[in-house]
Amino acid sequence: MRAPAKPNSPQQEARVQRILRAAARQGAGNGLERVQMQEVAKESGVAIATLYRYFPSKMHLFTAVMQAQIDRIQAYASPPACGDDPVEAVTRLLLEATRQMLGSPLLAHAMMVSNNAAIHATEAEAGQTSASFTQLLLDTAGREKPGDRDIQLARLVEQAWYGVLTAALNQRTPHEQVVDDLRVTCQLLLADWSTT
Template identity: 70%
Template sequence: MERILRSAARQGAANGLERVQMLEVAKESGVAIATLYRYFPSKMHLFTAVMQSQIQRMEGAVADVDPDADPVVTVTELLILATRQMLKTPLLTHAMMVSNNAALHATHADANVTHASFSALLLGAAGLAEPSARDEQLARLIEQAWYGVITAALNQRNPIEQVEDDIQVSCALLLAEWSHS
């Protein structure tokens, strides 16, 4: 399955969602088209899975977080790192975001898993092993703010300095009560 996700990510980065062909993903990843469709019935499913895979890769960075670090700084740095990576491949980022939005609209389970995984990633980065309902709300709000910043960066081609500053301000304002200082 990893070969399929890598192939989809490569093709999404090169061609964008609309121009990715499931047959080409199957060929490049060395699987039969029926196998691809068994795992991923549509491009929406495929690119939602690519997004989930990228979130799982970020979890490795969170595992190494210094428990004494300020949670706001840690979450901010994580989001800036993720943003830099995503903006290197704007067509792939667009494909993942459109697919995840479509899955959410269709109340597709994969999109809910992606949302829960990302919230858990943020809470883990903040060192909140047993988050309160308020902590979960703050994680949800910062995720939504970050999503808006990424969307604006993709649509308006905002410079990376502005994008990073927007992330820093959002985290400082929304997550102030997590700060150790």
Template identity: 60%
Template sequence: MPRIAEARPSAEPSSPGQKARHQRILRAAARQGAENGLERVQMLDVAKEAGVAIATLYRYFPSKTHLFTAVLADQVARLEEATFAAKPGQDPVEAVAELLIHASRQLLRRPLLANAMMQSNNAAHAGTVADAVRIDSTFRELILRTLGLDEPTDHDLRLVRLLEQGWYGVLTQSLNMRVEPADAEADIRLACTLLLVDRSNA
């Protein structure tokens, strides 16, 4: 379990040079997290691999909680770049299921990293780890966009939140090898069907 994030926000990169350093840090952290898992990752090793001073690393990421929550935010942002809108004739609920299954498969390819990201995100306090809020909002927008909802109701938002929580739980069980991948994907499809039935074309 990562230590709770320090009570100060991360610095945000602004210049091209800062953004490049920021990305190098995220790539180094992802590689080391995938190889070593959260507990064995050392911040100094991440800084060395990224080619930055340790003070620079801590400026952007005051703790491993900040760091691996940011890695997850980066992964979610890459999902956002993909197009998961329902294809002509496709049920939008099925399109959401495909989105969540795709995200699960991507994360499960590197289980140690996935665990590191999820543990950190769980420990992140929204007041000091801005990426935790960014993850929630980006993922919510992804699902709503896939459903084709430009003006969701409060009820829509509540259902999407429940779906996110259900998917997160299924993913956790998959990482802990308490459910087989095929069963996990079937569970995700069922959750989408039950929670989003009002949005189905079926």
């Protein structure tokens, strides 16, 4: 499978953003299995060949939707304020990300399944998504010059969050347990970052 094209003009970037928004709406309403690439192309106002140029498969498409979701979260995330505990800042970020994902479970499932499948089909995109989320956690904790241990801890928190979210989406974990599990995860794994 060929590598996806990258937008190289404002018009192309706007087209890609329309595609991602349409895919998110389709994924939220229909789930991954029922999303049709033709319908995404139609809703976003592009030719099907244009859609496949940027996203050669549904896995590419929903991995990109997940990256766009991380970018949106990053836009409102900020490092801890003076005196704010970095562990609490990361916990709040994860709780908000979880709230958003569980607010649209079909879309969350589509993104997560695609990102998992992308590890084999589109390793670069899946790796970028994981690296972006790890960096988001580091930024939120105010780790301006993270060492290898900081990166490892952030990566482990991301993986734990992914597992907690998967259990919640599969309706095995009630909301209160999700919140508690995420708090305990951050407290245990990020104890070295705590200022309290």
